Amino acid sequence: MRPPCLRAYGMDRPFTFINSAMSADGKISTKKRRQVKISGNADFDRVDELRATSDGVMVGIGTILADDPSLTVKSEERRKRRVADGKDENPARIVVDSKARIPLTADVFKKGVGKRIVIVSKAAPTEKVEALKEKADVIVAGDHEVDLKEMARGLKKRGIDRLMVEGGATLNWAMARAGLVDEISVFVGNIIIGGREAPTFMDGEGISDRADAIELELKKYEPMDEGIVLTWRVRSSDSRPTTA
Numbered sequence: 140m141r142p143p144c145l146r147a148y149g150m151d152r153p154f155t156f157i158n159s160a161m162s163a164d165g166k167i168s169t170k171k172r173r174q175v176k177i178s179g180n181a182d183f184d185r186v187d188e189l190r191a192t193s194d195g196v197m198v199g200i201g202t203i204l205a206d207d208p209s210l211t212v213k214s215e216e217r218r219k220r221r222v223a224d225g226k227d228e229n230p231a232r233i234v235v236d237s238k239a240r241i242p243l244t245a246d247v248f249k250k251g252v253g254k255r256i257v258i259v260s261k262a263a264p265t266e267k268v269e270a271l272k273e274k275a276d277v278i279v280a281g282d283h284e285v286d287l288k289e290m291a292r293g294l295k296k297r298g299i300d301r302l303m304v305e306g307g308a309t310l311n312w313a314m315a316r317a318g319l320v321d322e323i324s325v326f327v328g329n330i331i332i333g334g335r336e337a338p339t340f341m342d343g344e345g346i347s348d349r350a351d352a353i354e355l356e357l358k359k360y361e362p363m364d365e366g367i368v369l370t371w372r373v374r375s376s377d378s379r380p381t382t383a
């Protein structure tokens with residue numbers, strides 16, 4: 140069953156949440172920007188359920204180039220459940236990639252059944268965009284970088300009502316700053332990674348004044364594995380879907 144927060148009534152964009160795993164010091168990978176195991180089996184299972192109940196799972200091109208994730212639903216039972224509900228086995232895999240840098244051999248293209256959507260800007264080379272069209276639905280939004288609001292409207296039009304954002308640091312910030320994020324869930328694990336170059340849960344430009352902070356409301360906290368999952372509602376998103 141789909142979570143109740145799906146009822147994003149009257150919005151021209153999907154209900155959107157970010158899910159991430161971070162170390163106790165807020166890092167989401169190492170200073171070499173390599174993926175690192177932060178959570179355990181219970182959290183992997185929680186994330187799998189989130190994917191399985193979403194229409195789209197989105198990452199930035201930085202994450203594709205660093206980790207080459209497939210973003211598939213891992214549990215066969217959940218994939219079967221999706222098919223029984225008339226959906227593809229996997230939610231649409233969505234990549235935000237202004238310059239169409241994604242390799243045509245990326246795992247999101249190779250692994251799992253389901254739609255792929257790549258969002259590029261007008262600055263993306265035409266030849267690469269044409270090649271990508273063989274692998275994915277390509278949305279052009281923005282001149283030099285992806286216009287996230289236009290992208291969100293385009294995704295909604297393509298039937299993405301519930302969108303899960305899985306990083307990385309730059310995209311998380313940009314989505315939240317644009318007011319496009321309704322909820323955040325983050326697993327905080329029992330390791331310290333350190334390093335000023337290591338990406339944090341949200342990088343990007345950041346704020347200078349407290350008044351510009353993105354305000355959150357704590358909805359839930361749940362001990363899991365050897366850490367905790369915190370779920371926040373974003374107070375200052377551009378519209379607030381009803382959470383039952």
Ligand SMILES: NC(=O)c1ccc[n+]([C@@H]2O[C@H](COP(=O)([O-])OP(=O)(O)OC[C@H]3O[C@@H](n4cnc5c(N)ncnc54)[C@H](OP(=O)(O)O)[C@@H]3O)[C@@H](O)[C@H]2O)c1
Pocket residue numbers: 158159160161166167168169171172173174175177198199200201202203205206235236237238240284285286287305306307308309310311313338342
């Ligand atoms: N622990 C976790 O849960 C987790 C999850 C995911 C990723 N990660 C880690 O996060 C790191 C990758 O993060 P990242 O910050 O380097 O990359 P990212 O957030 O995945 O991707 C950022 C890129 O997206 C593109 N982009 C296009 N339009 C944009 C817009 N309007 N706003 C922002 N970005 C836009 C930009 O590249 P172009 O200009 O080329 O388009 C930008 O550099 C990796 O180390 C990975 O392991 C950790």
